[in-house]
Amino acid sequence: MNEDLGNSMDIGKLLDEIDRYCIDNSIPNVDKEVGKLFSILIKVSRARNILEIGTGAGYSTIWLAIAARENRGKVLTIEKDSGNAEVAGDYFRKAGFKNVNILKGDALALLQNLDEKFDFVFIDAAKEEYISYIKAIYAKLMKPSLIVADNAISHVDAISDYLDYVRTDKNISSVLIPIRAGLEVSFLS
Numbered sequence: 001m002n003e004d005l006g007n008s009m010d011i012g013k014l015l016d017e018i019d020r021y022c023i024d025n026s027i028p029n030v031d032k033e034v035g036k037l038f039s040i041l042i043k044v045s046r047a048r049n050i051l052e053i054g055t056g057a058g059y060s061t062i063w064l065a066i067a068a069r070e071n072r073g074k075v076l077t078i079e080k081d082s083g084n085a086e087v088a089g090d091y092f093r094k095a096g097f098k099n100v101n102i103l104k105g106d107a108l109a110l111l112q113n114l115d116e117k118f119d120f121v122f123i124d125a126a127k128e129e130y131i132s133y134i135k136a137i138y139a140k141l142m143k144p145s146l147i148v149a150d151n152a153i154s155h156v157d158a159i160s161d162y163l164d165y166v167r168t169d170k171n172i173s174s175v176l177i178p179i180r181a182g183l184e185v186s187f188l189s
């Protein structure tokens with residue numbers, strides 16, 4: 001176990017359990033390397049108000065929450081599938097994190113009613129909706145903030161409009177990190 005997990009053996013075991021659940025139930029999740037990258041980005045940026053779109057079974061959320069905890073920050077995660085949301089909610093209770101909240105429902109509908117502002121966003125839900133997510137959250141982003149989108153290599157065609165958007169916006173600097181399915185990391189300043 002390493003310092004990225006706060007030296008907590010239990011959280012490491014829980015992450016392994018969620019990973020196994022995702023494999024068994026065909027829920028695509030990020031892996032440990034991506035989790036470590038989240039940890040680095042969140043610690044360096046000192047982000048405290050984290051939004052995740054697409055919880056799945058909560059694997060990525062736990063990584064976000066571990067890093068957020070070090071910044072005294074919190075994570076809001078949105079999941080449309082009620083079964084996944086329930087499973088993830090159980091894992092969050094098991095983890096004992098008080099800094100994670102899950103909203104159950106369609107992110108595109110729920111984002112409209114959110115008053116909060118965010119300084120780190122992880123996008124990992126329906127690929128064809130990435131462009132709508134960024135448009136919906138743009139006004140809710142603090143300056144500076146980081147937006148990380150998964151599947152920038154594996155689903156490059158499906159999210160090409162999103163990639164065009166973040167790569168051409170004059171206030172955003174964006175780069176592809178070729179790790180696993182590909183992460184597009186965008187910095188809004």
Ligand SMILES: C[S@@+](CC[C@H](N)C(=O)[O-])C[C@H]1O[C@@H](n2cnc3c(N)ncnc32)[C@H](O)[C@@H]1O
Nearest residue numbers: 029030054056059060079080081106107125126
């Ligand atoms: C790839 S999985 C998320 C995996 C998770 N981020 C991880 O790495 O552990 C994508 C999730 O997005 C959810 N989803 C798809 N469209 C959504 C939407 N419009 N609003 C909220 N969640 C959505 C799916 O139900 C699915 O659970």
